[in-house]
Amino acid sequence: MSALAVEVGAVNLGQGFPDTDGPTEVLDAAVDAIRSGVNQYPPGLGMPVLRAAIADHQSRFYGLDYDVDSEVLVTAGATEAIAGAMLGLLQPDDEVIVFEPMYDSYQACIALAGARAVPVTLRPPDYRPDVDRVRALIGPRTRAILVNSPHNPTGMLMDEHELAAIAGIAAEHDLVIISDEVYEHLVFDGLRHRSMAEFPGARERTLVISSGGKTFRTTGWKIGWVCGPPHLVAATRAAKQFLTYVNGAPFQPAIARGLGLPDEYFRGVADDLSARRDELVPALHSVGFDVYPTRSTYFVTVDAAPVAPGVDGKEFCARMARDAGVVAIPNVVFYSEASKDAGRSLVRFAFCKRPEVIAEAVERLQGWKP
Numbered sequence: 001m002s003a004l005a006v007e008v009g010a011v012n013l014g015q016g017f018p019d020t021d022g023p024t025e026v027l028d029a030a031v032d033a034i035r036s037g038v039n040q041y042p043p044g045l046g047m048p049v050l051r052a053a054i055a056d057h058q059s060r061f062y063g064l065d066y067d068v069d070s071e072v073l074v075t076a077g078a079t080e081a082i083a084g085a086m087l088g089l090l091q092p093d094d095e096v097i098v099f100e101p102m103y104d105s106y107q108a109c110i111a112l113a114g115a116r117a118v119p120v121t122l123r124p125p126d127y128r129p130d131v132d133r134v135r136a137l138i139g140p141r142t143r144a145i146l147v148n149s150p151h152n153p154t155g156m157l158m159d160e161h162e163l164a165a166i167a168g169i170a171a172e173h174d175l176v177i178i179s180d181e182v183y184e185h186l187v188f189d190g191l192r193h194r195s196m197a198e199f200p201g202a203r204e205r206t207l208v209i210s211s212g213g214k215t216f217r218t219t220g221w222k223i224g225w226v227c228g229p230p231h232l233v234a235a236t237r238a239a240k241q242f243l244t245y246v247n248g249a250p251f252q253p254a255i256a257r258g259l260g261l262p263d264e265y266f267r268g269v270a271d272d273l274s275a276r277r278d279e280l281v282p283a284l285h286s287v288g289f290d291v292y293p294t295r296s297t298y299f300v301t302v303d304a305a306p307v308a309p310g311v312d313g314k315e316f317c318a319r320m321a322r323d324a325g326v327v328a329i330p331n332v333v334f335y336s337e338a339s340k341d342a343g344r345s346l347v348r349f350a351f352c353k354r355p356e357v358i359a360e361a362v363e364r365l366q367g368w369k370p
C-alpha cells in the first residue's frame, strides 16, 4: 500500500511509520557512534550498554529484574525477535494460540517453524480477548500463547484481569507466553501498559518482545529485543545466530540513550499521538465509517460497510487510494485464512503522521463520494 501511495500520489495513512524524526539526543547518539568507529559487528547478545539500558527500562517501568548477560538479547527489530522465538522454541506440529487480527509476521513465522497458528478472533467494537475461548483451544500440541497488547491493528489494550487470566492459563498448562509489547509506551486516556511478565506465574515462562522503533520514531533502525528466563532467551538466540548473527551496531548505543530519557519523554510521545488520534477519529466518523475505539498504538480500525455497502475492504482501499487519494490497509490481511470474513469490510488507518498530513487526508475523504 505504501508503494501504491507513492504511485498515485496519495496521503499514506497505511503503513505504521511516523513522518517526523525521533528525539535529537537519540539521533545524535547514532551519529556520534558512527563517527567514533562503532561500525563493526557488535557482540552476539547485543552491546552491553544497550542490554543494561533494556534491563533498567524493564525495572523502571514494570518492576521486573532481568540479568543482562543471560536474560536480555538484542534483535533486528521485534520482527526478528518474533522469528527467532518461533524458530528457536517450536517443534514441527506444535500449536501456538494467537489473537487475530494480528501483525502479519506471526502466522508466517509460525509456519516457517513448521508449527500451526490456532487463532482466537477478537471481535469489534471492543476487541476484548475471550479468555474462555483460549482455554477451550488448548490441546496436547499447544506449546505457546502469543499475546500482543497494545494491539495492532485495533488499538485494544488488555487490562490486568485479562493479562492475569492468560498468565494463569499458561502456568496451568505449562505453556510459553510470547508477549509482543512494541507499543508499550503508546497508550492513551490515562491508561498504562502492564508487562505480561508482571503477572503471577508469567515471569518464568514469558518472552517479552519490544523494539525501539515505535517509542523513538526510528522504525527504520530495526533495533528490538527480548527479555525472559535464560532458557527462552538462549533458544531465541540460537535462531538469531543464523538469521542476522548481529545487528545495527551504531544504533544500539543510540537506543540505549533513548531508553534512559526522563519520564516526560515517554508521556510526551503518548500525548502527542493521542492528539493525532483525536484529529483523525472524529473526521472518520463524519465521513460515515463505524469507528471502533482505540486507546493505544498508531492505529484505528473502522468498518467501511456503512460508507460502501457490500464492497470488500481490499477493493475499498484500492478505490480510496485511486479516487480519494488516501491510503489505508484492509484488515483482512491480519486474519487467518479461515476467519477472513471477520475482517472483510474493516480498514486500518494510521494516525502517527504530522497534523497537516492528517488534515489533508481528512479533507480528501470528506470531499469523496465512494
Ligand code: PMP
Pocket: 016, 076, 077, 078, 079, 080, 103, 148, 151, 152, 180, 182, 210, 211, 212, 213, 219, 222, 223, 224
Ligand atoms: N509487532 C507488532 C505488533 C508490530 O505492529 C510491529 C511493526 N509493525 C512489529 C512487531 C515489528 O517491529 P519492528 O519494526 O521492531 O520489527
